[in-house]
Amino acid sequence: MAGAGTPPSDFKAALGEAAAAGGIALLLTLPLVGMRTLETSGGLVIHPHFADVALTVLLVFLGRLGLVLIEAGRGGAVLAAAAAMVAAGWLLPFPTEALRGIALAGGLVVALRAGLALRSRHSTLTQAERDRRMDRVGARLQDASRLIGPVAVLFALVLPFMPFANRGVIDLGCLLLTYIMLGWGLNIVVGLAGLLDLGYVAFYAVGAYAYALMATTFGLGFWVCLPLAGIFASLYGLMLGFPVLRLRGDYFAIVTLAFAEIVRIVLLNWTAVTNGPVGIAAIPRPSFFGIADFTNSPAEGHLAFHQLFGLTFAPVHRIIFLYYVILALALVVNFFTLRIRRLPLGRAWEALREDDIACTALGINRTNIKLAAFAIAGMFGGFAGAFFATRQGFISPESFTFIESAIILAVVVLGGMGSQVGVVIAALLVVGLPEAFRDLAQYRMLAFGVGMVLIMLWRPRGLLAHRDPTILLHLRKSARQQQAESEARG
Amino acid sequence: MSEGNAASPLLTVEHLTQRFGGLVAVSDVSFSARDREITAIIGPNGAGKTTLFNCLTGFYTPTVGRLTASHSGRTWLLERMEAHEIARQARVARTFQNVRLFGGMSVLENLIVAQHNKLMAASCFTLAGLFGLPSYRKAEAAAVERARYWLERVGLVDVADWQAGNLPYGAQRRLEIARAMCTEPRLLCLDEPAAGLNPRESADLSELLLFIRDHHAIGVLLIEHDMSVVMQISDHVVVLDYGRKISEGPSAQVRNDPAVIRAYLGEEEGA
Numbered sequence: 031m032a033g034a035g036t037p038p039s040d041f042k043a044a045l046g047e048a049a050a051a052g053g054i055a056l057l058l059t060l061p062l063v064g065m066r067t068l069e070t071s072g073g074l075v076i077h078p079h080f081a082d083v084a085l086t087v088l089l090v091f092l093g094r095l096g097l098v099l100i101e102a103g104r105g106g107a108v109l110a111a112a113a114a115m116v117a118a119g120w121l122l123p124f125p126t127e128a129l130r131g132i133a134l135a136g137g138l139v140v141a142l143r144a145g146l147a148l149r150s151r152h153s154t155l156t157q158a159e160r161d162r163r164m165d166r167v168g169a170r171l172q173d174a175s176r177l178i179g180p181v182a183v184l185f186a187l188v189l190p191f192m193p194f195a196n197r198g199v200i201d202l203g204c205l206l207l208t209y210i211m212l213g214w215g216l217n218i219v220v221g222l223a224g225l226l227d228l229g230y231v232a233f234y235a236v237g238a239y240a241y242a243l244m245a246t247t248f249g250l251g252f253w254v255c256l257p258l259a260g261i262f263a264s265l266y267g268l269m270l271g272f273p274v275l276r277l278r279g280d281y282f283a284i285v286t287l288a289f290a291e292i293v294r295i296v297l298l299n300w301t302a303v304t305n306g307p308v309g310i311a312a313i314p315r316p317s318f319f320g321i322a323d324f325t326n327s328p329a330e331g332h333l334a335f336h337q338l339f340g341l342t343f344a345p346v347h348r349i350i351f352l353y354y355v356i357l358a359l360a361l362v363v364n365f366f367t368l369r370i371r372r373l374p375l376g377r378a379w380e381a382l383r384e385d386d387i388a389c390t391a392l393g394i395n396r397t398n399i400k401l402a403a404f405a406i407a408g409m410f411g412g413f414a415g416a417f418f419a420t421r422q423g424f425i426s427p428e429s430f431t432f433i434e435s436a437i438i439l440a441v442v443v444l445g446g447m448g449s450q451v452g453v454v455i456a457a458l459l460v461v462g463l464p465e466a467f468r469d470l471a472q473y474r475m476l477a478f479g480v481g482m483v484l485i486m487l488w489r490p491r492g493l494l495a496h497r498d499p500t501i502l503l504h505l506r507k508s509a510r511q512q513q514a515e516s517e518a519r520g
Numbered sequence: 521m522s523e524g525n526a527a528s529p530l531l532t533v534e535h536l537t538q539r540f541g542g543l544v545a546v547s548d549v550s551f552s553a554r555d556r557e558i559t560a561i562i563g564p565n566g567a568g569k570t571t572l573f574n575c576l577t578g579f580y581t582p583t584v585g586r587l588t589a590s591h592s593g594r595t596w597l598l599e600r601m602e603a604h605e606i607a608r609q610a611r612v613a614r615t616f617q618n619v620r621l622f623g624g625m626s627v628l629e630n631l632i633v634a635q636h637n638k639l640m641a642a643s644c645f646t647l648a649g650l651f652g653l654p655s656y657r658k659a660e661a662a663a664v665e666r667a668r669y670w671l672e673r674v675g676l677v678d679v680a681d682w683q684a685g686n687l688p689y690g691a692q693r694r695l696e697i698a699r700a701m702c703t704e705p706r707l708l709c710l711d712e713p714a715a716g717l718n719p720r721e722s723a724d725l726s727e728l729l730l731f732i733r734d735h736h737a738i739g740v741l742l743i744e745h746d747m748s749v750v751m752q753i754s755d756h757v758v759v760l761d762y763g764r765k766i767s768e769g770p771s772a773q774v775r776n777d778p779a780v781i782r783a784y785l786g787e788e789e790g791a
Contacts, residue, residue, distance in 0.1 A: 366650075
């Protein structure tokens with residue numbers, strides 16, 4: 031069926047099918063999009079939007095036509111047409127921004143489908159072979175990450191002094207690093223120990239409230255409270271662990287989700303302590319390790335940061351300092367994880383993920399191992415929470431909803447469970463892109479969803495799902511070769 | 521109890537009964553397995569062999585009965601212990617009917633994980649390990665040496681850095697035995713180790729089990745359907761049918777027991 035000579039009857043059938051899809055779209059959009067009620071002084075008035083309807087129907091028609099033609103073997107032509115449509119969506123004026131977005135997204139989806147169809151027709155690889163090839167790419171990338179890692183850290187270190195680094199960039203950097211740290215923390219529980227925790231935000235909340243309450247009530251400083259916040263979150267992890275860790279799989283995930291909600295609801299309703307939905311305001315900012323403050327006019331007997339270093343006062347100093355604090359915290363989590371993977375505890379976590387019954391048969395106490403994972407990951411979540419509280423200066427239960435847990439989990443799963451570099455890349459995608467595309471307003475969540483679906487289609491096990499052994503009996507190179515041999519064999 | 525030689529009872533099973541609701545999977549089974557002997561448990565499908573294993577290794581809590589392990593001058597009541605305590609303290613290791621390896625980890629890592637408790641203590645519960653103290657490094661090197669020893673025994677040295685899940689089936693079975701041996705057990709429980717092996721691999725397995733019995737001086741408890749393996753290497757055979765013990769003794773004696781023949785081949789006509 032491939033080639034240029036598609037019989038006209040085929041084209042006619044495709045047109046018919048597309049027309050049918052357009053008709054259904056017409057039926058649906060006419061009441062939903064076409065008629066909008068407006069409240070005027072004379073009461074409700076129906077306001078017609080027939081241009082929108084026509085465009086939507088046209089889009090559905092074209093999209094369906096494209097898909098049918100791809101199936102009929104005309105992927106190349108469809109690809110060109112869809113690319114033209116994307117260009118048109120970019121350049122030509124549309125009646126509303128929404129429609130422009132739809133045209134762009136629609137054209138993009140059709141173009142992708144056409145491209146995929148073309149590729150899969152040309153390649154004779156099976157899905158498994160393609161997976162393995164991607165895995166090899168992942169392995170190479172991970173090899174490269176030995177170099178990329180230090181370069182990335184170096185870049186992160188000098189970022190605040192780059193010419194383009196205004197306040198917005200450094201703020202975005204702080205946000206990204208917070209999510210990277212949370213992702214690395216959750217990676218311990220989900221990626222290494224294989225416990226699907228849907229309520230990681232609870233640790234974050236406990237850490238944030240622990241710092242906020244201790245700082246506002248007892249006047250303790252950030253550097254005293256930071257370890258305390260970690261300990262509190264860790265204790266919460268242990269407390270949660272005893273009832274929850276008896277469960278497995280889906281039940282475990284649901285109960286962690288429930289406990290995170292309990293934490294949020296307690297924060298919301300225990301007004302006497304947490305100030306309820308109003309939240310806690312005026313949380314003290316961190317000092318420069320207790321030596322100096324970041325203010326223009328320091329209190330009596332205190333030193334200001336700019337005086338200490340002989341600089342002129344600038345509000346950005348504190349932002350840069352906060353940036354370095356979160357960078358250091360995130361790197362601590364990273365180095366801890368890299369180290370613990372080579373220790374008995376980390377290996378036991380991974381063994382637990384692979385087969386918990388076999389672990390028991392080897393004399394490993396599952397409960398202790400799981401509790402350790404919960405307590406350590408919780409501690410890092412608590413650190414991140416304390417940082418969040420001090421950066422924002424204001425916290426309320428609003429900041430600790432389920433969507434936060436979902437985003438952190440998405441970072442870990444998309445990155446590839448257990449992969450440290452994967453978490454960074456996924457955090458850039460999941461948190462960075464929506465921030466970068468703030469102009470798309472509410473459609474950025476749509477774009478986010480499309481991205482997630484695409485990644486799950488191409489890399490169901492995450493972007494970098496390759497795993498290197500933590501200890502080798504033979505030299506590294508020969509191990510790679512052997513692995514490649516084993517893959518070639520089956 | 522003492523019989524005056526090395527072959528003292530390592531494991532004693534007394535009146536073991538396991539019920540699941542109305543189903544009696546194991547009913548009033550008593551036998552003992554001696555040190556430095558291979559004790560085989562045979563029986564038709566559904567005879568309760570694996571259930572017996574699960575009771576022994578703490579995965580089930582028996583409804584009735586006493587399970588005693590005794591060695592090194594101490595005695596453990598297995599029915600009161602949790603599965604991981606049985607493996608760690610009473611030094612009973614097991615393999616599974618459907619191989620349970622850590623498939624995503626390398627072959628060597630599988631064997632290192634098996635030495636978890638030892639390494640955990642050496643790393644001072646990860647504190648010493650976190651800072652890379654020499655005492656931990658020494659312990660890890662020793663663990664790798666032990667792993668290398670068992671990899672040599674089961675012929676998997678060359679593939680030590682492969683992912684365990686990528687090994688062929690026979691190699692996975694051998695690796696599971698090596699992993700169990702890395703826990704330094706006194707009693708090794710093998711659940712159908714020869715299932716799915718070809719005759720050559722079965723012969724190698726028999727040799728390996730005899731080596732383990734003779735050179736490591738431990739007791740082996742074996743569930744097996746492959747009669748060539750059972751009859752060749754077993755010192756003692758226990759036959760179960762419908763959860764009951766129907767025969768027990770040396771392999772030659774069990775082979776000719778009419779009750780056993782009936783259980784395997786059915787009632788003879790006119791008998």
